[in-house]
Amino acid sequence: MSTYTANDYKKGQPRWCPGCGDHSFLASLHKAMAEIGVPPYQTAVISGIGCSSRLPHYMNTYGMNTIHGRAAAIATGCKVVRPDLTVWQVSGDGDGLAIGGNHFIHANRRNVNIKMILLNNRIYGLTKGQYSPTSPRGFVSKSSPYGTVEDPFRPAELCFGARGHFFARAVATDVQGTVEILKAAYNHKGTAVCEIMQNCVIFNNGAHESIYNNEGRKKNAIYLRHGEPMVFGENNEYGLMQEGFGIKVVKIGENGVTLDDILVHDAHCEDNTLHLKLAMMEGPDFPVALGVIRDVDAPTYDDAVNAQIDEIKAKKPYHNFAELLETNDIWEVK
Amino acid sequence: MGEKLEVKELEQVAVRFSGDSGDGMQLAGNIFSTISATVGNSISTFPDYPADIRAPQGSLTGVSGFQVHIGANEVFTPGDKCDVLVAMNAAALKTQYKYAKPDAAIIIDTDAFQKKDLEKAAFKTDDPIAEMGIDADRVIACPITQMVKDCLADSGMDLKSILKCRNMFALGLVCWLFSRDLDVAFNFLREKFAKKPGVAEANIKVIQAGYDYGHNTHSNVNNVYRIETKTKVPGRYMDITGNKATAYGLIAAAEKAGLRLYLGSYPITPATDILHELSKHKSLGVTTVQCEDEIAGCSSAVGASFAGALAATSTSGPGICLKSEAMNLAVILELPLVVLDVQRGGPATGLPTKSEQTDLLQVLFGRNGESPMPVLAAISPTDCFDTAYMASKIALEHMTPVVVLTDAFVANGSAAFRLPELKDYPDIKPPYVTPDMQGSWAPYQRNPETGVRYWAVPGTEGFQHILGGLEKDNKTGAISTDPENHDLMTHLRQEKINKIQVPDVEVLGDKDDAELLIVGFGGTYGHLHAAMDEMRAAGKKVALAHFKYINPLPANTSEVLKKYPKVVVAEQNLGQFAAYLRMKVDGFVPYQFNQVKGQPFVVEELVNAFNGLVKS
Numbered sequence: 003m004s005t006y007t008a009n010d011y012k013k014g015q016p017r018w019c020p021g022c023g024d025h026s027f028l029a030s031l032h033k034a035m036a037e038i039g040v041p042p043y044q045t046a047v048i049s050g051i052g053c054s055s056r057l058p059h060y061m062n063t064y065g066m067n068t069i070h071g072r073a074a075a076i077a078t079g080c081k082v083v084r085p086d087l088t089v090w091q092v093s094g095d096g097d098g099l100a101i102g103g104n105h106f107i108h109a110n111r112r113n114v115n116i117k118m119i120l121l122n123n124r125i126y127g128l129t130k131g132q133y134s135p136t137s138p139r140g141f142v143s144k145s146s147p148y149g150t151v152e153d154p155f156r157p158a159e160l161c162f163g164a165r166g167h168f169f170a171r172a173v174a175t176d177v178q179g180t181v182e183i184l185k186a187a188y189n190h191k192g193t194a195v196c197e198i199m200q201n202c203v204i205f206n207n208g209a210h211e212s213i214y215n216n217e218g219r220k221k222n223a224i225y226l227r228h229g230e231p232m233v234f235g236e237n238n239e240y241g242l243m244q245e246g247f248g249i250k251v252v253k254i255g256e257n258g259v260t261l262d263d264i265l266v267h268d269a270h271c272e273d274n275t276l277h278l279k280l281a282m283m284e285g286p287d288f289p290v291a292l293g294v295i296r297d298v299d300a301p302t303y304d305d306a307v308n309a310q311i312d313e314i315k316a317k318k319p320y321h322n323f324a325e326l327l328e329t330n331d332i333w334e335v336k
Numbered sequence: 337m338g339e340k341l342e343v344k345e346l347e348q349v350a351v352r353f354s355g356d357s358g359d360g361m362q363l364a365g366n367i368f369s370t371i372s373a374t375v376g377n378s379i380s381t382f383p384d385y386p387a388d389i390r391a392p393q394g395s396l397t398g399v400s401g402f403q404v405h406i407g408a409n410e411v412f413t414p415g416d417k418c419d420v421l422v423a424m425n426a427a428a429l430k431t432q433y434k435y436a437k438p439d440a441a442i443i444i445d446t447d448a449f450q451k452k453d454l455e456k457a458a459f460k461t462d463d464p465i466a467e468m469g470i471d472a473d474r475v476i477a478c479p480i481t482q483m484v485k486d487c488l489a490d491s492g493m494d495l496k497s498i499l500k501c502r503n504m505f506a507l508g509l510v511c512w513l514f515s516r517d518l519d520v521a522f523n524f525l526r527e528k529f530a531k532k533p534g535v536a537e538a539n540i541k542v543i544q545a546g547y548d549y550g551h552n553t554h555s556n557v558n559n560v561y562r563i564e565t566k567t568k569v570p571g572r573y574m575d576i577t578g579n580k581a582t583a584y585g586l587i588a589a590a591e592k593a594g595l596r597l598y599l600g601s602y603p604i605t606p607a608t609d610i611l612h613e614l615s616k617h618k619s620l621g622v623t624t625v626q627c628e629d630e631i632a633g634c635s636s637a638v639g640a641s642f643a644g645a646l647a648a649t650s651t652s653g654p655g656i657c658l659k660s661e662a663m664n665l666a667v668i669l670e671l672p673l674v675v676l677d678v679q680r681g682g683p684a685t686g687l688p689t690k691s692e693q694t695d696l697l698q699v700l701f702g703r704n705g706e707s708p709m710p711v712l713a714a715i716s717p718t719d720c721f722d723t724a725y726m727a728s729k730i731a732l733e734h735m736t737p738v739v740v741l742t743d744a745f746v747a748n749g750s751a752a753f754r755l756p757e758l759k760d761y762p763d764i765k766p767p768y769v770t771p772d773m774q775g776s777w778a779p780y781q782r783n784p785e786t787g788v789r790y791w792a793v794p795g796t797e798g799f800q801h802i803l804g805g806l807e808k809d810n811k812t813g814a815i816s817t818d819p820e821n822h823d824l825m826t827h828l829r830q831e832k833i834n835k836i837q838v839p840d841v842e843v844l845g846d847k848d849d850a851e852l853l854i855v856g857f858g859g860t861y862g863h864l865h866a867a868m869d870e871m872r873a874a875g876k877k878v879a880l881a882h883f884k885y886i887n888p889l890p891a892n893t894s895e896v897l898k899k900y901p902k903v904v905v906a907e908q909n910l911g912q913f914a915a916y917l918r919m920k921v922d923g924f925v926p927y928q929f930n931q932v933k934g935q936p937f938v939v940e941e942l943v944n945a946f947n948g949l950v951k952s
Contacts, residue, residue: 014814041797042800043794043795043796043797043798043799043800044794044795046642046643046794048639051805058802058804059802059804059814059815061802062800063800064642064794064795064800064801064802065800065801065802065803066639066642066669066802066803066804067802067803067804067805067806068635068638068665068804068805069635069661069662069664069665069805072631072632072635072661072662072665075600075627075628075631075632075635075636075639076635076636076638076639076642077639078625078627078632078636078639079598079600079625079635079636079637079638079639079640079641079642079643079647080639080640080642080643080794081639081643082598082623082625082636082640083596083598083623083640083643083644083645083647084643084644084645084794084795086795087643087794087795104628104629104631104632105628105632105635108627108628108632307623307625310618311618311619311621311623314618314619315618315619315621317619318618318619319619320619320620321619321620322591322620323584323587323588323591323620323758324757324758326584326587326617326620327574327584327755327756330574330575330576331370331374331523331524331527331574331575332572332573332574332755333373333374333375333376333572333573333574334570334571334572334573335376335569335570335571335572335573336570
């Protein structure tokens with residue numbers, strides 16, 4: 003049982019716009035950290051630049067609000083030399099996937115044990131309203147007055163493409179759902195990407211509208227839980243079944259479909275094919291997948307780096323500078 | 337010709353090994369310098385290699401060279417021109433002969449001077465020696481390829497592997513010329529090819545064959561050479577390159593400070609050997625991460641520094657361009673960081689394997705905002721050790737990023753290195769928070785004397801805080817856009833750097849009555865020193881002030897620069913250090929000597945230019 007409360011992780015007065023999804027996410031993070039129970043002084047929260055990257059300022063932990071796009075690289079250096087610290091990285095969709103895309107994929111590929119929060123509001127807020135790499139094709143913004151002519155990234159696709167081992171999703175306003183995936187991310191050893199679907203009341207109001215409140219989520223989202231059948235709907239009347247190479251939505255009780263026919267979620271499956279299909283589902287034909295979509299064990303980079311150091315320490319006969327010098331060809335001048 | 341043979345005792349001699357970039361010239365040169373250093377000669381080496389790993393065989397652009405300068409007394413440079421030139425093919429002779437003295441001995445492999453070789457090297461006649469105006473008596477023409485094939489005929493090796501040993505034949509021949517003991521070479525090879533004893537033994541056999549060939553034929557030259565060791569500080573020595581010395585300096589500093597060493601890096605010529613070297617030493621707890629790009633190399637180092645390590649990032653000029661933003665982050669966070677810049681020819685990709693001093697203004701001023709950063713420049717391969725050590729000390733004790741400038745010449749060159757003892761080096765004491773500060777402490781509270789903030793490393797209970805790249809309140813570190821606060825913080829960051837104590841610049845030579853003061857910085861020390869020595873030997877009154885601490889400048893800089901009637905600033909750029917000194921020293925108007933050829937200075941050219949500035 004944790005000895006900490008959410009208050010122990012709180013600091014200062016957030017300055018985000020009223021109604022911004024960052025407020026509710028921050029509250030969820032405080033709550034999740036208290037339930038996890040890692041002391042604030044052993045926690046580091048590292049962000050890049052953007053509205054959401056202000057978050058470390060509101061944490062009573064060690065924190066760093068760094069430069070645009072580099073949070074994953076900075077967090078990597080921090081975690082590698084200090085595996086004892088719990089390192090959370092906070093980025094928005096621009097910070098994490100545009101300017102920081104390279105670091106995002108490589109952190110996932112290496113599987114550095116950092117908890118990677120991606121607050122996705124599909125817009126650049128701090129620079130006042132330009133489209134982001136997650137804005138849908140045709141999106142109208144200040145820098146795309148006639149609509150964008152490019153396709154967005156889907157964060158899960160990038161994560162899986164980089165051989166990511168953990169991907170979860172929650173809606174910023176859904177405290178319970180958010181706390182649940184944050185705790186799962188903490189418990190996962192390795193890079194754990196948590197996509198937080200978030201609204202921007204000023205520049206992209208209505209982003210994720212279909213799932214932003216409870217009623218919407220009941221109709222338009224599905225909570226995935228490992229080992230449980232994939233059912234959704236106001237009365238759990240719908241479910242997901244595999245069909246050919248794809249997934250289909252079925253109504254339980256119709257056309258002879260029973261609960262036994264419904265797919266059971268396996269977050270631990272090494273093969274990410276179905277995880278990707280689940281993560282890519284969107285309305286109106288499919289529910290949006292929430293919860294832990296993928297959670298597969300794999301060796302972490304920071305563990306491996308430090309294990310190799312220990313192994314070489316045991317193997318090599320030199321362990322300090324003076325001994326290192328002696329490994330060279332030396333001659334004496336008298 | 338044996339009757340003409342004389343043993344000639346020399347003060348110093350330079351040997352240049354040249355051939356195709358795949359011919360193993362660097363290895364032959366390395367072994368020769370190691371042997372020479374082992375008998376106590378001073379050494380200075382200069383590898384000169386093309387940017388392509390394997391240019392077309394026998395082509396003029398694919399020639400790789402390695403010059404070794406050995407001396408009875410101290411040698412400061414790899415030597416302007418060589419006394420012995422080894423040319424493993426026609427293209428090597430064509431491109432490298434310009435580096436040979438008029439009376440130099442030339443060793444060629446006649447088997448690589450056939451018709452097609454001569455065509456590739458753009459010779460017009462079938463007699464390249466005559467065509468280049470070389471006195472045939474100075475040429476040792478030896479069918480090296482054939483002799484190596486014969487020597488290894490029974491080895492069971494394939495032809496390709498056999499031909500790889502040609503360099504060792506040339507090495508054997510050179511060893512005979514200089515009466516070198518081959519045992520050192522044998523040990524070197526047995527160690528290098530420890531996992532392939534067959535290869536080691538084949539190479540050894542070929543070296544011996546080359547040596548015997550010289551001995552038996554008294555090769556077609558007039559001299560064998562002896563270089564006796566005369567002056568040297570007693571002690572234990574090893575051969576070291578600048579890059580290796582830099583790596584060792586970081587290791588030593590981390591141990592002295594009691595910190596884990598972290599290097600975040602991305603491969604780039606000519607800095608990569610620092611990454612290679614540090615990656616080997618995991619048994620000392622050294623952590624290296626080969627990152628996805630230069631930006632991540634520096635950023636991850638900032639993260640490691642935040643976490644309490646001695647953090648460094650290594651690169652060359654193009655990498656500095658990419659790291660600038662993260663270096664600036666370390667400036668505003670006020671976290672220690674060592675940035676190693678092994679300069680090469682620029683701009684853009686420029687001349688990746690060649691040497692320049694053209695990053696000086698970039699590291700001093702190439703960042704947004706007021707971004708003061710200490711800069712140190714290593715003056716020789718062995719000095720890279722001290723420079724990396726002192727840069728680490730400044731970074732850790734003053735909570736700032738520090739740039740170490742070296743260059744391709746210093747980084748790849750090698751010299752005999754007297755083994756340092758850590759106890760002789762100053763302590764490194766980072767300004768950690770202490771338990772009694774808890775409660776009253778704030779992240780940007782400063783030591784009133786040094787202006788340095790205190791370091792609270794994550795994991796320390798009661799000192800949680802946030803650092804950030806946004807301007808912050810001068811005490812609490814909270815984001816602040818207050819105009820007065822920003823003005824104050826800008827001044828505080830600058831003053832902190834200004835307050836760093838660095839040693840005075842030393843004046844060498846005729847320090848009391850020089851007519852001309854030569855001024856340089858970093859890797860040109862050897863050449864400028866040699867030029868001064870030569871001028872003084874000719875009766876001129878000359879002094880040298882060579883700078884290693886660039887920012888902040890030594891306290892006596894102005895005094896030194898204004899003391900002499902004439903001052904010339906000599907540097908391998910278009911006058912960056914001169915411009916910087918003019919900015920820092922009121923009324924300073926120097927002469928300038930600027931050359932940007934990607935090659936080291938030539939002492940003779942320096943002397944000629946400087947002689948034009950002195951009357952007598």
